[in-house]
Amino acid sequence: MNLEMIKNLQTNLKALENQLINHQQNRAVVENLEGQIASLKAQNDFNLLQGIKKNLELLNGAFCDEKGLGKLNLMLHNAKVPSKYYDIFYQMLAVNAGATPPPPPCQTPLCIDCGAHAGLISDIILHCGGRVECFEPNLYLNFFLKRKFETNPLIKIHQKAVSNKSGKIKFLTFQNRILSQGNRIVSSVQDDETSSSYEVELVNLCEFLEQKEERIYLLKLDVEGAEFEILPTLIEKKLYEKIDYIVCETHEYMFKDGVEKLKVIEKELEKRGVKNIFLDWC
The missing domain is CATH 1.10.287 (Helix Hairpins)
Structure with a gap:
């Protein structure tokens, strides 16, 4: 329609x-x-x-090509990754299969998955041969993430939220649904539908990125509004220069001035000529 x-x-x-x-x-x-x-x-x-x-075509492809492109396409579809960003993962798979020379200095690509939720993007990264550090503050989702990845040495799970500062913060439960994708650390227009919370550890993401000596292949941000706290600092510190791809799902609808917040970031990216930060992830 x-x-x-x-x-x-x-x-x-x-x-x-x-x-x-x-x-x-x-x-x-x-x-x-x-x-x-x-x-x-x-x-x-x-x-x-x-x-x-x-x-059915995706399932057939995944069944016939469990370790390659067939399964990857099903995983990308299931995770609702926009098709225009499939090449990010195709390239990673090709590099690890030896089809193309690795883009220096990345050998085994390091990816940071912020707002990992059920780990669908981390699954894709691991399938493509990458390493992952994922951040997910949700206490209940961490139970599943740890059970899911406990035997995989290529992933490190942080039960922490990310922002532009460190410390402790309340993790807000949207509509009393403990696994809701709307659970968050920021105050928003949805606060009337949020009554319960619990304390989680908060990590300054920009400081975390600065401490990484190796190049980062992918940074994914799906952090329910905290991107408006993180991105201005990340851009100001030019951390995008040490990362190949930065993809972000924006949540401007969560704020009365959300559209203006987004425009400020877009204007700054345009002014600096930044080409590797994508704000239309989902």
Whole structure:
């Protein structure tokens, strides 16, 4: 369904409403609405079938190519990675398979996964031969992450939140759902739907990055609004110069001035000519 379809549906519904209010019985109005509903249903059924077909193709590819591209494509789809960023992971897989020379000075690419949640992106990085340090403050998700990765020496799990400072902070539980992706450390317009919290350790991400002597291949930020605290400092310190790719899911909708916050960052990136920070991750 697109915007034009929605507008047409609204027009036809309004016409039917006016007819009912005025006690009219124009069959053409009803037929127009019925026709549009039937068309929308047909389009929805087609999209559903296309989705099923795509999923079956991905599953087939993963089954036949468990250690290579087939499984990687399924993992990328499952993690809802935008297709325009698939090459970040394809390149990592090719480097570790020996198909291309490693981009110096990265040998086994180091990636930082901030807001790891269930570890879907960390899974992809490991599948591609990378090493991961992941940050996830959620107490309950950490139980699953540790059980999931406990035997893998290529991943280090930090049960910590990231920001532009260190210390202790309250981790807020959105709508009392302990595994919600909306759980966060920042105050937002969603505070009315947040009543419980618990204390977690807070890491200054920029200081953490500065202490890394080796080059970082990928930094992923999905930190529920804390990106607006982290990115200005990261940009000011030019830490993007030691990282190949920085991808960020922005949460401007969480703040009354969120759009303005995002524009300030975008303007600064443009002014500095930064090309490796991407703010449209998801």
